[in-house]
Amino acid sequence: MSSDDAFEPGAGIAAEIKNTRIEQEMEQSYIDYAMSVIAGRALPDVRDGLKPVHRRILYAMHEAGVTANSSHRKSSSIVGETMGDYHPHGDSAIYDALARLAQDFSMRYPLVDGQGNFGSVDGDPPAAMRYTEARMSPIAEELLEDIDKDTVDFQSNYDDRKQEPTVLPSSFPNLLVNGSSGIAVGMSTNIPPHNLGEIIDATVELIDRPDSTVEDLMEHVKGPDFPTGANIVGRNAVHKAYKTGRGRIRVRADFDVDEEANRIIINELPFQENKARLIERIADDVNAGKIEGIRDIRDESDRDGIRVVIELKRGAMGEVVKNQLLDNHLEVTFGMINLSLVDGQPRVLTLKETLEEYLNHRREVVRRRSEYELDEAEDRAHILEGRLKALDDIDAVVETIRNSESRDDAKAALQGELVVEVDGEPLPTFDFSEEQAKHIVAMQLGSLTSMETAELKEEYEDVQATIERLEAILAEASELDAVIKSELQDIKDEYADDRRTSFVANTGEVTRADLIAEEDVAVVVSEDDYIKRMPIARFRAQRRGGKGIIGTDLKEGDSVSSVFVANTHDDLLCFTNHGQVYQLKTYQVPEMSRTARGKSAVNLLDFDDGEEITAVVNCDDLEEIDGYLTMVTKNGYIKRTSVDNFQNILSTGIIATKLDDGDQLVDVEVTDGTRDLVIGTEGGMSIRFDEDEVRAMGRSARGVRGIKLSEDDYVAGVAAIDEAHDSWVLTVTKNGYGKRTDIDAYRAQSRNGKGLIDIKANERNGPVCAINTVGEGDDLVVMSDQGQIMRTPVEELSTVGRNTMGVIVMDLDAGDYVSSVDVIPSSMVGEGEEVEGAEVDAEEADAEEADADAEETSAEAEEVDE
Template sequence: MSSDVPDTPDVPAEEIEPVRIEDEMEQSYIDYAMSVIVGRALPDARDGLKPVQRRILYAMEEMGVTSRSGHRKSSSIVGETMGNYHPHGDSAIYDALARMAQDFSLRYPLVDGQGNFGSVDGDPPAAMRYTEARMAPIAEELLADIDKDTVDFESNYDDRLTEPVVLPARVPNLLVNGASGIAVGMSTNIPPHNLGEVIDAAIHLIDNPDCAVADLIDTPDSDGYIKGPDFPTGANIVNREGIWDAYTEGRGRLRVRAEMDIERTDRGGDRIVVTELPYQENKARRIERIAEDVQEGKIEGIRDIRDESDRDGVRVVIECKRGSNADVVKNQLLEHHLENTFSIISLALVDDQPRVLNLKELLEAFVGHRREVVRRRSQFELQEAKDRAHILEGRLVALDNVDDVVDHIQNSDDRDAAMAALRKAYDLSEDQAEHIVRMQLGSLTSMEAGEIETEYEDVQAEIERLETILNDESELLGVIKDELRDIKAEYADERQTDVIEDAGSVTREDLIAEEEVVVVVTEEDYVKRMPLSEFDPQHRGGKGIIGSRPKEGDRVSTVFTASTHDYLLCFTNQGQVYRLKVFELPEMGRTARGTSAVNVLDLNDGEEITAVVNTDDIDEGYLAMATEAGYVKRTAVSEFENVHAGGIRAVSLEDDDSLVDVEVTDGDGDLLVGTKHGMTIRFDESDARPMGRSARGVNGIKLEGDDRATGLVAASSDDDRDLLTVTKNGYGKRTPLSEYRRQSRYGKGLVDIKTDERNGPVCSLDAVSEDDGLVIMSESGQIMRTTVDEISTVGRNTKGVVVMSVDDDDRIAGIDVDSAE
């Protein structure tokens, strides 16, 4: 049987090199691994993109599928990308395209998609022939100036075209959108971040290149910039240690917890409503697993689970059984299903080598890239400007010698001869002469001449600006900062993910339902909290009901209302201030005495809480303080940002003085100081200049005899509220604040209320609105809730009416205003 294949003679190899098979296998595997690492799996630290993502965006740019164009079929984009730049299969390209369009995967999606691109339930995207896409506006910022020689290009896979090695990237995309990928022997998992925070950190790094990593991290103890990852699905990060490790070492583990609330149903039961899930959580699968655990008895207290999610967001309703403890159910859900671990590995390519980077190094890679992009762009624009200036100089020569130029051209045999004549006559370059020969006669008008001169001046100014940028590093960095600020102004938004203070996987705070409570403190420092709902509102003049039973010889000294999730600043009579978490106070019944305050506050002997300020109310402004001796002081709230467990000094006091009240002010209002004998003075708070925490303050009111200051109120100049004054014997009144005219500081003031034998001395001063509620407590432990509108509005220097009836041996201990706002 003959063969059509010709015989091929054996040709001996010119050189044979023996190689051990294990060495060849090792080197071949390393080559393969690096090709996967560099060519497919890991992002570049400069633009934060993997090759497939970069090629998709560049293909869309070449196709003209920008944010200003119409949407195009995803299949056409995939085909263009695969045919020209990424010959690795259409499914890999479409998967990458779809992920860039998912607002639950990327914090700032790079693709604007139409159609089904998947869901948080794990549904896959529709086939590429059914979906359409175009670039999102922020994606165009990654490609901005790519046509100005800002980045290097390399040949595509078949040498027909060229593609960018990296994108110019005005946006710090690696941190902003994160990245995940598994290579050979290594993986990366960088979480998304808030754009505004990352840009602020980048600008700080530009201004302070020698700063420490810690300077870039925003913690309760430092004024940094990046609080932590900011997931597009929201939820909560519950351990700062993981954030610190990830930012300082490049590796860390976060606990991410779902956002949920406990709601009371119309039938009196409880339901847990989940509104945000941990990042990359499959909602449908998670609901299935919760249902399976309920059926198997691993989770108790749940009677129904419903998924009420829609396009506006996640809403999973978990109905609790009647009589079950919703906090316990919530704890079980957190432990098993609604709190996940997110491992951070900040691995990216730097000079085509995989490196684990800390936060500063990630930002340095971006800033260094932008420095090179801006430098190359400036060089490109400078050359263009110089070329344009060169042409304009030629046109100006032609305009200055217009008649001669026309004669030279008319007297020449052809265009080349005309160009040669012009070059010889006016020492022009070839480009200038060619441009003049091609000029239209209409461009020789005086108006056109003025426009050319103006343009020439503008081009010269632009040349000077660009040369300054290229010759002055600070100017170049200034351009980078300005562009970053523009990006922030255009695209930055609020954080989606909150960082919870406590680092535990399930904290005590998270297990306490948020509710309004009454906090009671006694003279011997016993403290407790009770639900405010246990006290029904009454008409004024009632006796209230038992709210505490102090031990014999002890009396109630302070009462105030708060939310269980509030963080409070507690000021004491000795001038100290402590930070208190309300949920840490023990919840007890109405007849309970309470527990010793030393378990939650490190109080000294004889130290009593005399004023409480909610930290939610003191973002800025001042804390105004009044002492029994009539001194008043204002201190900036920034001085109280770091109140530790042992307390800090709030005001310096003389031996016979004590702190009686504290108010939050904005610096532009008035202060009113009231005394036990019923005198009240009102003065401009600017009369009491701001002082440090260690200062004593200035005289606020002039006291006579044994009179002592007892309360402080902050009011604006046009405040339409009333001043509520209550005496020890349970009488009180409210008078419009407008009736208290402004005086100079350190006067005697005006008579506010009569303090005769019936009324007794003043014990409380508050600014109130008619819709506000009141919680009043006597020293023996009686509590009454009422409303402000129950108390008559009368003028100054009157006796008032019965607010709360107290026994002969009892007195009012304190009043707290439950604001209607």
Template sequence: MSSDLPDTPANVDADRLERVRVEDEMEQSYIDYAMSVIAGRALPDVRDGLKPVHRRILYAMDEMGVTSASGHRKSSSIVGETMGNYHPHGDSAIYDTLVRMAQDFSMRYPLVDGQGNFGSMDGDPPAAMRYTEARMAPIAEELLEDIDKDTVDFSANYDDRLEEPDVLPAAIPNLLVNGSSGIAVGMSTNIPPHNLGEVIDATVHLIENPEASVVDLMEFVEGPDFPTGGQIVGRDPIYEAYQTGRGRLTVRSTFDVEESDRGGDRIVVTELPYQENKARVVERIAEDVQEGTIEGVSDLRDESDRTGVRIVVECKRGANTDVVKNQLLEHHLESTFGVINLALVDGQPRVLSLKETLQHYVDHRREVVRRRSEHDLEAAEDRAHVLDGRLVAVENADDVVELIRNSENRTAAKEALREAYEFSERQADHVVRMQLGSLTSEEVGDIEDEYEDVQREIERLEAILDSDERLDGVVVDELEAMKAEYDDERRTAIIEDVGTVTREDLIPEEDVLVVMTADDYIKRMPVETFDPQRRGGKGIIGADPKEGDRVTTIFRANSHDYLLCFTTQGQVYRLKTYEVPEMGRTARGKSAINLLDLDDGEEITAVVAADAFDDENCFTMVTRQGYVKRTCAAAFENINSSGIIAATLGDGDALVDVAVTDGSRDIVIATEGGMTIRFAESEVREMGRTARGVRGIDLEGDDHVAGLVATADGERDLLTITQNGYGKRTPLAEYRRQSRYGKGLIDIDTGERNGPVASVHAVDTDDHFVVVSESGQIVRTPAREVSEVGRNTMGVIVMDLAAGDRVACADLIPGAE
């Protein structure tokens, strides 16, 4: 404040004002608010596992007498009592809490016995509180047991009219048994529920073995036990959550595969992950089936009733059930439960391990038993004191009666008794109030028996209070009694982690044909799409390139293969087959721009499956101008998204073909002009990726290399296919070995009828080959359909091409017979 304020009575209080920075005041106010929310609303107490609203509802029901032995009461009455006396917040918040405590799919051991509509797993809301009724469940009474014996502290309620408990005695470890979730200011808690029997066994073990570790306790607590069942995948995440107080558990639905009456399989889901909305799960599955995200599903039904969950997914005939199952798991039947074991310890939020959580509960129960024993001892000693006076009065019955009769009033009688028999005020008052009937011999015997019982009880309670071991014994006995009363079978199974479900797991393993065009459109199709035909057929449509585009590449691969794609510009890219979009025969395909970073005019010319070689193999490459090189496969281990250099090319040259070799093969190079040369692989030394290579064949005129074959078996045949759809099969033995860089031998006549050579392959008679034309026609033919002939022959027609069309390329399906 300004120091030049006039000193008037109106400004006297201003002298007591303090200067405070705004940011400091806001920081402190925010901290105060945050702690108020944390302690007063959002986080459970580690001792009874309850938030204030849960505790107040149960205490209000206890005060109202709405126990498990009473009739149900209107929920609105319970909400009103709780709000009016203990919880000054909105009635909807209180009713929502009451509803959740009654839902057997939300609470592992419901604390409220509800009557009426309390909602469902489908997300249906409960009926209004004026329609539903509730009372305490028997297990909830165990949380309040002995609360009237000074076992816990009480504080004034919000308007100082009443008192409410700061915590409940909690005869069961409710924090772990029922779990808790909540969002505070700057922190949140998410504690999963557990099996009561397992938690009690672990608690008893910790009492008897204080040095027990989390691993030791996990011998008893397998893991969370959700009310909706399901499966937890893997034990390591459970250990991490129990050890650190934080973890991520993968929770999976329980389902079976049954044989359907319709001829296929059906996947029947009987349990869902905790807190999943069943109706929403069914809705999302239906949406994904409709959009094609999930394939192979013919029908979807929700056959659930009050007895349990039953979601039926009918698979189409011939569909791969494992693929459908994995698709459902990836998108809908598996979820993550993030464990945050955060609770209030002495009013402060703390993240607790399994052992710490149980230890705090054990400390609480020890305190409860101690305070209860002190309370009971005080009551027993008071009763013994009274009975002691009664016994004296009975032994002197005549004198006592005479003394009382001669007294002027009751006060005088008590004074006389105190003087005559040294009674205390309480003893004298009790004797004066005794009835004459209690002086009978039978009544006297009952008093003596009760006195002996009370003395034994005093001795028992004193022994408990004098010995920590006996006190722990009481805690253990009471926990064992709770287990005997409320223990049930575990609902959630723990299964081994067999690996994360990946996209690859969702793709059926099958042989496919990948087709690519000059404009970089790409797609894959199952090989079975194309039935074998006799040679000379027109084939069927396998691609529909747009006007001005043409098919350039076809290759066979397994859908799970990693492929090394070599291009005409000497680059190599890595591609997973299933990343290529699967499309129908008549589809054009999709742009490969997101799969392969190809330059303009760059085309894939050779493809090698990565599992077809090891680091000791080599890639033998041949270029259009006849250069050949060998590079160790280990040089291609790290291929980035933009590819790496496989070979350096001269001006006007292009990479044509690649084969996997092991140093002992023979290399056969074929030219477009119908020439071939065969030489030993050893004639080409190993060289680096950036090398150009050495001359492999001496080309004549404007001839160029068409392809490369690496063979170690002279009994195989060389299949040659020309651009005009003709081909021949000749034993490789007819191609004698020569020195590298010779002109070679004539393989096939490449006159006007045949046209230039388009492709060469080493084949066996049980192989099939697939030929694709530039317009997208594909024909699949057994190799035995092409007659075996000698070198320097015309060959026979293998594909009937339309006018203006020509063969783009071909590939093999080994052992298709």
């Protein structure tokens, strides 16, 4: 070619150049790279459950004779042979894979029997490969069983010197039994280990009933069975994972809460959880104040198992600490992705599909093994037939061989290709095959004994039986499946063990409420919107007339607006004087000491200026009845609204009732449509009527008049009578006086009347600030404007009639007055801590009660009716 031709378009080197878009080349090259990673490194094969590195390690050990019956071999030797013959990658990657196969905390059924330090559940790395030794475990040999019987395909190794299997025969479904994890390009797999016996039972079920559903298979496969034990929370996630191939399974540590010893003992950890790191994280959270109640953590683990002891502080609640640990440390999520290679392509499989793919592989293995064994059996039968035929005419055979000039002539004579003559006379000819002739010529004289002849006949009969059996296996699919079932059952009998992972009920995610101790508390709110809660048990009930103790430290110019009693786990509806209602969880209120001021409620309740809580309703009370919220206003209006109207409350609150200008919502009661209501006024009046007299209305309604008010008189509150519990009407005045009166003393009237005199609201008593119904065993919590708080049993107050002065309830300092009163029902009353508090003088109490009796005798004459 001339130099001019070299520069012609399409000539020479230019003819080999192809034009392509760079994005197309990049895309194709990346896909090729990705597939090489997916198929050759990161994902397991569905048939044997192994990645190439694991398969090559086991095959290299098999070829080197490092089996379960051999002595241990240095890990460096195994790594070297694997790397030199089959896996041309770094020795550290091979050794890491080898070490994992030996870890009983990583593999449900370890495939390598390791000797030495192969790492620990604390995250300690294995010792260097020159220090450790290994050999195959017995169950690993089951994966390679019959590999020399043409059961699987082989391929050339990386340098074409040797052959390596593309897959192992795998006598059991190793992918599900030991699981697998790996990250490929654009995909990952995370298959949990399972119990061998359960997986084999499910496989047999699928053989017997090919139309079995995932639900049918789950009758056998209860769920993952992790080598470290622990507990699976609920079964729904497991069912979803088996049905779709993907799922998020919650795994919880196994632990005991020892209330007597005041400690929590961890016995089992979730799969792949680092014990040392776990203890460190718990300690960090304790030091940071995120977990309260833990005094000490000790790791008492040994060769027999895990044992982490968490010592609790005195008085700490074990259940709360347990929930705090569950929320952050003792419960993890196992993201199951059942992704594996099927015919070289990655696929996400269901439980049934995974077992079906394994069975297809196993059927192919057993078929090819049977064909191989049939060929060998037929060859052996052919040889035996020749030897038996020779024994039948042994004299002629021996004479022919003896008179042959060479071994080859003897073989030819036995095949009928050469005539042997003796003294010019030809000997009888035979028609043995070449192989038969070869074995006959090689026969020893000792085999001519009658015993050897009998053994040959017996062997021939056995070989014929084997041929018939193998032909039946190859001819009938049911016979082939029967072989698979039998071999699986043998594996189960040899290696199956009990489940290690149990199931616990799914009680839902650990919520913040689970992290809070359940206790009864007093919640204090000030007019400047400071709020806090304190355990009610801190306040021991004392006799009436005491000063109480400090309940809150108010800033200058602030005062208490309300106090109410609730449980930390209660959901509360908080009604305000502006007619709004807000929803609040009690545990959201910060817990503080008695002398603390509290924290601003702006982050809890979005109050307007001048808005304050006037009534609180427990949502638990609403769930018990299909009833109403009955509200009264300062100006005497009352209305009932169905509780259904308060289901979805915004964070900014919703309207509870419409108010006229100058009016305020002062009290709310829960009613069921059958109660009698008692409205009390600041001026000491009261009226009782049936709640049916107030029709049910919507939230935006104003309501109807409940009581006619005298000039300058206002409603103090409303009480609903529960005849099953309530015995008295309790009235408390601003100046700290109060009384209880039998409910029957308040005769029923029609609403919108002036009512009857309830208590003398004179200069001594001051105006009424609260009215409630109470029963035996109830306690009162009385809060003063300046922050004093006192708790006293209702029985401490004298039972007197209406229109009486009452007795002293709380001894107030000059300028102080009662701001709020709440009732602790008898079901919540318990013995609190010892606190200081003055008791009323006995002589003074007797004098007050005498005055109350005298006042009661003239009460009827002073009644005011409608």
